Amino acid sequence: MKYAIQAEGINKTYGKYQALTNVSIDIPEGKIFGLLGPNGAGKTTFIRILNQIIEPDSGLIKFYGNPLQRSHVENIGYLPEERGLYKKMKVGEQCVYLAQMKGMKEKDALTELKMWFEKFEIQAWWDKKVEDLSKGMAQKIQFITTVVHKPKLLILDEPFSGFDPINAELIHNEMLRLRGEGTTIVLSTHDMGSVESLCDNIALINRSQVILSGSVAEVRDSFRTKTYTLKFEGTLLEFTIALGARFELMSNELINDMHTVTVRIKPEFKLNDLLKQVIPVVDILSAEEKVPSMHDIFVQSVLSFNEAQA
Amino acid sequence: MSKIGLIIKREYTTRIRKKSFIVMTILGPLLFAGLLFGTIWITLNDQETYTVLISDPYGLVTEYRGEQDSTLVPRFPDQFKDNENVIYGFTEKTQKPEELKDGFYNIMIELDEITINDGKCNMYFDNFPSENIQGKLKNDLQESLERFRVVDSLKIDYEKYKRAKLDVSFAEINVNKLGEEDHTKERAVIGFVFAILIYMFIFMYGVQVMRGVLEEKTSRIVEVMVSSVRPFQLMMGKVVGIGLVGLTQFLIWVILSAVLATFGLNYFESHLVNGAAVLENGAVVANGMNQAAMAQSLMNNEAINWIFLINWPLMVGMFIFFFIGGFLLYASLFAAIGAAVDSDSDTQQFMLPVTLPLVFSYIVSAMLITNPESPIGNFFSIFPLTSPITIMVKTAIGNISVWHLISAMAALIVAFLFFIWLGAKIYRVGILSYGKKVSYKDLWKWIRQKN
Numbered sequence: 001m002k003y004a005i006q007a008e009g010i011n012k013t014y015g016k017y018q019a020l021t022n023v024s025i026d027i028p029e030g031k032i033f034g035l036l037g038p039n040g041a042g043k044t045t046f047i048r049i050l051n052q053i054i055e056p057d058s059g060l061i062k063f064y065g066n067p068l069q070r071s072h073v074e075n076i077g078y079l080p081e082e083r084g085l086y087k088k089m090k091v092g093e094q095c096v097y098l099a100q101m102k103g104m105k106e107k108d109a110l111t112e113l114k115m116w117f118e119k120f121e122i123q124a125w126w127d128k129k130v131e132d133l134s135k136g137m138a139q140k141i142q143f144i145t146t147v148v149h150k151p152k153l154l155i156l157d158e159p160f161s162g163f164d165p166i167n168a169e170l171i172h173n174e175m176l177r178l179r180g181e182g183t184t185i186v187l188s189t190h191d192m193g194s195v196e197s198l199c200d201n202i203a204l205i206n207r208s209q210v211i212l213s214g215s216v217a218e219v220r221d222s223f224r225t226k227t228y229t230l231k232f233e234g235t236l237l238e239f240t241i242a243l244g245a246r247f248e249l250m251s252n253e254l255i256n257d258m259h260t261v262t263v264r265i266k267p268e269f270k271l272n273d274l275l276k277q278v279i280p281v282v283d284i285l286s287a288e289e290k291v292p293s294m295h296d297i298f299v300q301s302v303l304s305f306n307e308a309q310a
Numbered sequence: 311m312s313k314i315g316l317i318i319k320r321e322y323t324t325r326i327r328k329k330s331f332i333v334m335t336i337l338g339p340l341l342f343a344g345l346l347f348g349t350i351w352i353t354l355n356d357q358e359t360y361t362v363l364i365s366d367p368y369g370l371v372t373e374y375r376g377e378q379d380s381t382l383v384p385r386f387p388d389q390f391k392d393n394e395n396v397i398y399g400f401t402e403k404t405q406k407p408e409e410l411k412d413g414f415y416n417i418m419i420e421l422d423e424i425t426i427n428d429g430k431c432n433m434y435f436d437n438f439p440s441e442n443i444q445g446k447l448k449n450d451l452q453e454s455l456e457r458f459r460v461v462d463s464l465k466i467d468y469e470k471y472k473r474a475k476l477d478v479s480f481a482e483i484n485v486n487k488l489g490e491e492d493h494t495k496e497r498a499v500i501g502f503v504f505a506i507l508i509y510m511f512i513f514m515y516g517v518q519v520m521r522g523v524l525e526e527k528t529s530r531i532v533e534v535m536v537s538s539v540r541p542f543q544l545m546m547g548k549v550v551g552i553g554l555v556g557l558t559q560f561l562i563w564v565i566l567s568a569v570l571a572t573f574g575l576n577y578f579e580s581h582l583v584n585g586a587a588v589l590e591n592g593a594v595v596a597n598g599m600n601q602a603a604m605a606q607s608l609m610n611n612e613a614i615n616w617i618f619l620i621n622w623p624l625m626v627g628m629f630i631f632f633f634i635g636g637f638l639l640y641a642s643l644f645a646a647i648g649a650a651v652d653s654d655s656d657t658q659q660f661m662l663p664v665t666l667p668l669v670f671s672y673i674v675s676a677m678l679i680t681n682p683e684s685p686i687g688n689f690f691s692i693f694p695l696t697s698p699i700t701i702m703v704k705t706a707i708g709n710i711s712v713w714h715l716i717s718a719m720a721a722l723i724v725a726f727l728f729f730i731w732l733g734a735k736i737y738r739v740g741i742l743s744y745g746k747k748v749s750y751k752d753l754w755k756w757i758r759q760k761n
Contacts, residue, residue: 098534101313
């Protein structure tokens with residue numbers, strides 16, 4: 001597999017405060033990578049190191065196979081969580097300026113920006129002052145200035161915060177389209193729903209360390225607990241008797257004569273074994289595996305790590 | 311264009327286009343000229359009229375008008391002439407000072423028997439008179455008392471006495487520049503004007519740098535910027551851009567002032583020449599005489615020639631060098647302050663150590679006018695935090711060696727490199743630190759912190 005970013009053994013301290021401890025993260029090329037973690041875990045520090053805003057104390061970062069260097073900033077687009085614009089400048093002027101900062105020529109910047117302004121249907125804003133824009137409008141401009149120079153690597157820190165659902169959908173679709181064009185995207189967010197719908201891979205940082213990483217499918221797989229949700233009609237008592245010692249009833253609920261139960265199966269057994277036991281006593285309506293959500297995985301991993309440290 | 315060039319361009323163009331810049335640039339010289347002429351006008355015209363009672367029981371300066379007329383008049387009609395500011399009255403009685411409060415007179419001067427010996431007399435006042443008025447009163451009294459002593463006591467003809475009397479004054483000549491008068495004081499004042507200009511510009515534009523940095527920080531654009539350029543480039547781009555705005559404004563001011571001054575001088579000249587014409591016609595009034603004298607001294611080359619004693623090429627060169635050097639030094643400090651705080655109101659605690667040396671150099675410059683060779687002045691015209699301002703006075707006077715200049719310049723270069731380095735260290739951490747009230751201890755930590 002080719003990697004956009006290979007970070008090896010990154011350490012960073014601020015005085016006595018350890019912001020990153022031996023962090024190694026590989027970000028595959030052309031995928032959306034979720035960078036997760038509680039507040040203050042070290043995500044922003046890692047992102048700033050990728051952007052060369054700060055330098056790590058030790059460790060190595062490779063950008064598309066080469067050691068990260070200054071000229072790479074022109075291949076990176078960064079939308080920080082704390083983002084803003086020059087309030088007194090005009091929108092168009094500002095976009096051109098920021099594009100030039102990323103190494104674009106003025107002429108190319110104008111062409112590209114015109115395309116983006118048409119796409120987002122905001123041509124009328126070109127000569128407006130930034131201070132006259134609403135928050136949502138400013139966010140669109142910020143997104144455009146992040147992607148206008150066609151970066152190979154896009155780093156988005158909480159890109160959906162402050163967006164209404166319509167605009168969030170717009171950005172969501174743009175991210176999928178950019179991935180389709182080969183752009184690698186690092187998405188740092190607390191919104192686990194968007195991680196599930198967008199990310200191919202994740203890394204979870206907690207207390208300056210990577211405590212979980214891999215593809216979303218692998219991670220979720222490793223968190224499977226062989227727990228199944230069954231719906232049936234019949235009596236709960238007979239169902240419970242039929243389970244015996246091999247299957248554990250985790251929860252149950254009765255709505256309109258229909259029971260919804262979750263059952264955990266011991267490792268050596270399969271769903272078929274469970275069904276064989278219960279089919280004779282109740283009418284099964286449905287059965288499906290209870291796959292852990294990214295939200296559950298996040299909470300569970302962080303809490304168990306913190307408990308282990310305490 | 312390089313990125314730092316683009317930053318400079320943005321800082322420059324956005325500021326030049328601002329209404330406030332255009333207004334200030336045009337109004338600046340007008341305000342300055344207005345201030346100057348206003349002050350002159352006020353000192354000349356804004357004077358109350360004083361009614362002055364001379365109480366002279368011993369007849370030192372007054373006498374009866376005639377044998378039958380017991381009105382008191384000055385003994386010597388040349389003195390105690392009324393003008394628009396002073397109206398004299400005379401009495402031979404001693405008056406109670408309290409009566410001044412409600413009476414016609416608001417000043418009473420009491421001559422007693424010893425006055426003739428020691429020249430001392432009491433002045434009672436309700437309203438304290440200005441220096442000008444006091445000057446006239448003293449002058450009148452002095453000449454009258456002198457006459458009294460010369461004519462009545464010494465029995466000498468007053469005209470002879472006047473011819474014998476002599477005022478001593480110095481023509482200042484530096485032994486290193488024999489053959490010309492020095493005019494140190496006048497030159498020092500010119501230097502002081504330049505010192506004030508540098509002081510003003512460092513302050514005005516230094517604060518603009520601080521505001522600009524703070525604005526980038528509070529509007530949260532800064533993190534996007536430093537993902538494209540190094541913090542140092544961003545800081546220097548701002549400092550240089552704003553410095554260029556300052557230079558532009560200064561240049562426009564010089565041009566506008568030159569135009570205004572030419573017009574002003576023409577106006578004055580035509581008026582003064584009129585005054586001189588009045589003199590020739592023989593219709594001499596005291597006012598006209600003053601004007602004529604001024605006109606003559608202005609026309610007389612020698613009186614104004616000292617302006618050319620100043621080494622102007624050196625002066626302008628020094629001005630530009632110390633303006634730029636001083637601005638770079640202070641602007642980096644102002645940038646560091648802007649980066650360290652979260653809001654305008656928090657800047658105060660860090661402003662003091664930066665403004666203190668600036669204000670101090672202003673004071674030292676003022677001191678150099680009266681004491682150009684002061685060792686303290688010499689030290690602070692080399693010390694880089696104060697030299698950009700104080701050295702202008704010394705350069706104008708010309709009592710400065712080449713070595714002095716070179717060491718001041720070298721010290722300034724070393725200092726601004728150091729302060730840019732120091733400012734950049736604080737800047738690069740400060741711009742990304744939010745929400746915490748920063749102390750001097752934190753700043754020290756930031757300076758030592760690795761990138």
